[in-house]
Amino acid sequence: MPEYTLEKYVGTDCVGCGSCVAVCPYDAIAVKIQDDLVQPLLDRNRCSKCDLCVENCPVFRNKYLEPIRPDVSRIVGKPYRSFIGFANNNRIRANGSSGGVATALLKHLLDEEEIDYIITAHQHKLIAQPVILKESKDLFDVQGSIYFPSFITEASREILSNPGKCAVVGLPCQIDSLRRMEATRKRLREKVYVHLGLFCSHINEYWYLRYLSSYYKGLGCNPLAVSSRHGSWPGSINLETSCGSITIPHPKVWGNIPLLHLSSPFGCLFCDNHMNTNSDIALGTLRVLIPRVTNKKDIGKSVVTAYTKHGLTIIEDAKRKGEVSLKEISAKALIGTQIASITAKYLGVPMRRKIIRHRHMMETISGFPINYVLISLLPMINSYLGRRSELRRMLYKYRLLERLLNLYQTKMQRLLLKATSKVMRISTTALHEL
Numbered sequence: 453m454p455e456y457t458l459e460k461y462v463g464t465d466c467v468g469c470g471s472c473v474a475v476c477p478y479d480a481i482a483v484k485i486q487d488d489l490v491q492p493l494l495d496r497n498r499c500s501k502c503d504l505c506v507e508n509c510p511v512f513r514n515k516y517l518e519p520i521r522p523d524v525s526r527i528v529g530k531p532y533r534s535f536i537g538f539a540n541n542n543r544i545r546a547n548g549s550s551g552g553v554a555t556a557l558l559k560h561l562l563d564e565e566e567i568d569y570i571i572t573a574h575q576h577k578l579i580a581q582p583v584i585l586k587e588s589k590d591l592f593d594v595q596g597s598i599y600f601p602s603f604i605t606e607a608s609r610e611i612l613s614n615p616g617k618c619a620v621v622g623l624p625c626q627i628d629s630l631r632r633m634e635a636t637r638k639r640l641r642e643k644v645y646v647h648l649g650l651f652c653s654h655i656n657e658y659w660y661l662r663y664l665s666s667y668y669k670g671l672g673c674n675p676l677a678v679s680s681r682h683g684s685w686p687g688s689i690n691l692e693t694s695c696g697s698i699t700i701p702h703p704k705v706w707g708n709i710p711l712l713h714l715s716s717p718f719g720c721l722f723c724d725n726h727m728n729t730n731s732d733i734a735l736g737t738l739r740v741l742i743p744r745v746t747n748k749k750d751i752g753k754s755v756v757t758a759y760t761k762h763g764l765t766i767i768e769d770a771k772r773k774g775e776v777s778l779k780e781i782s783a784k785a786l787i788g789t790q791i792a793s794i795t796a797k798y799l800g801v802p803m804r805r806k807i808i809r810h811r812h813m814m815e816t817i818s819g820f821p822i823n824y825v826l827i828s829l830l831p832m833i834n835s836y837l838g839r840r841s842e843l844r845r846m847l848y849k850y851r852l853l854e855r856l857l858n859l860y861q862t863k864m865q866r867l868l869l870k871a872t873s874k875v876m877r878i879s880t881t882a883l884h885e886l
């Protein structure tokens with residue numbers, strides 16, 4: 453059987469960004485969920501094997517093309533100026549996944565007629581979808597964070613056919629792909645007014661919803677619909693199952709299995725762009741408790757970073773018009789808010805890239821301290837879980853992995869703490885050198 457590069461080198465490692473669908477000149481790709489995994493499906497009668505899809509696929513690029521060890525300045529980017537803040541509209545703030553700043557900025561751009569529409573994501577039953585919004589009143593319904601594939605870049609096909617300019621909201625892999633497309637398509641470049649990025653540690657495969665359903669509702673209960681994470685910081689997700697619905701608080705959604713990246717698409721394990729460094733404005737959640745700025749427990753705050761001058765102008769404009777309240781923070785404080793994710797990528801990505809490229813694991817790991825070897829074993833568990841549905845069924849039934857991880861939690865936390873302080877030092881030095 454002839455080999456198709458995207459299927460061979462990406463396949464079930466897909467993160468569902470949607471870029472391959474957008475760039476394929478022959479409409480030969482659909483990204484679908486099969487066996488609870490997101491993956492690209494090629495129509496072999498249409499595919500010309502031009503490999504444009506592969507060139508723009510973030511998973512392929514991260515696995516095989518990017519340097520093995522990403523510079524810390526690539527993970528953090530070159531922040532122009534950074535802030536902590538929230539939407540002044542209390543309804544938007546309380547309904548957001550952090551401080552509602554993303555929605556407040558988008559509303560501001562629509563109200564000021566700087567843009568004509570927005571491309572963002574909306575969770576529909578189990579599967580998230582890109583949506584085009586033209587009125588600011590509709591923004592409220594799509595607030596929150598969707599922790600599953602969102603296919604946003606697929607919608608870039610609509611940009612050329614829709615009149616006017618737009619804002620695109622996306623994860624780092626999606627904004628990176630869009631920027632690559634814009635580099636060779638002037639009209640597309642002219643029509644995207646602003647790239648609003650979200651920070652991203654990773655997303656989860658759909659099988660994780662099956663895990664949550666069986667964990668909370670019992671074996672045999674199937675997930676039917678899920679909401680984004682939003683509302684009353686840190687918020688929760690609503691999961692509807694065949695055995696009834698359940699509200700799962702944010703910290704419980706991110707238990708040990710996702711925290712160790714075991715439920716993420718395999719492709720996320722090679723991604724080094726946590727901060728969305730190619731966006732104009734990137735947004736995250738303020739999780740670190742800085743007493744001066746987090747004085748209310750149940751109201752969220754967003755971390756806001758301008759990566760371009762254009763992004764900064766938009767932020768300052770929205771502040772002047774009273775849409776958002778912002779307090780400037782240093783680059784060091786910015787890194788501090790994301791230090792666990794930065795550390796995980798800084799330490800984990802090079803090892804995984806090395807393993808996948810050289811394939812001879814024993815050769816590759818020699819010379820690395822034992823902790824690093826352990827870090828590199830986790831992706832193997834992820835990979836097996838992704839490929840073997842019978843293993844996932846055992847995970848739902850016996851919860852052995854969860855129990856084992858709970859046993860080692862304190863040890864892992866201590867290890868992580870040690871590693872984060874080292875990466876904090878490296879990151880701040882790198883930023884000073886930029």
Ligand SMILES: Cc1cc2nc3c(=O)[nH]c(=O)nc-3n(C[C@H](O)[C@H](O)[C@H](O)COP(=O)(O)OP(=O)(O)OC[C@H]3O[C@@H](n4cnc5c(N)ncnc54)[C@H](O)[C@@H]3O)c2cc1C
Pocket residue numbers: 547548549550551552553554555556572573574594595596597598599600601602604621622623650651652653654655680682735736737738754755790793
């Ligand atoms: C998968 C994922 C991982 C994240 N990881 C981190 C992290 O590690 N650290 C951190 O600080 N912050 C992270 N964030 C960002 C954080 O959760 C908030 O999205 C961000 O702070 C903006 O909050 P807000 O209240 O300002 O936005 P809101 O007012 O809630 O608006 C959010 C906007 O983003 C859109 N959106 C939500 N999910 C997606 C998606 N998957 N794809 C495209 N558009 C989407 C919504 O449609 C909405 O327009 C992550 C977000 C996601 C989706």
Ligand code: SF4
Pocket residue numbers: 458475476477478479480481494498499500501502503504505506
């Ligand atoms: S190889 Fe070319 S034609 Fe085939 S799916 Fe990829 S982009 Fe489309």
Ligand code: SF4
Pocket residue numbers: 458462463465466467468469470471472473483491492505508509510511512719
């Ligand atoms: S990661 Fe993105 S570009 Fe790559 S196969 Fe999946 S949807 Fe397509």
Ligand code: SF4
Pocket residue numbers: 467510623624625626652653654655719720721723724725
């Ligand atoms: S970790 Fe990277 S590849 Fe995975 S969803 Fe986030 S930005 Fe995309």
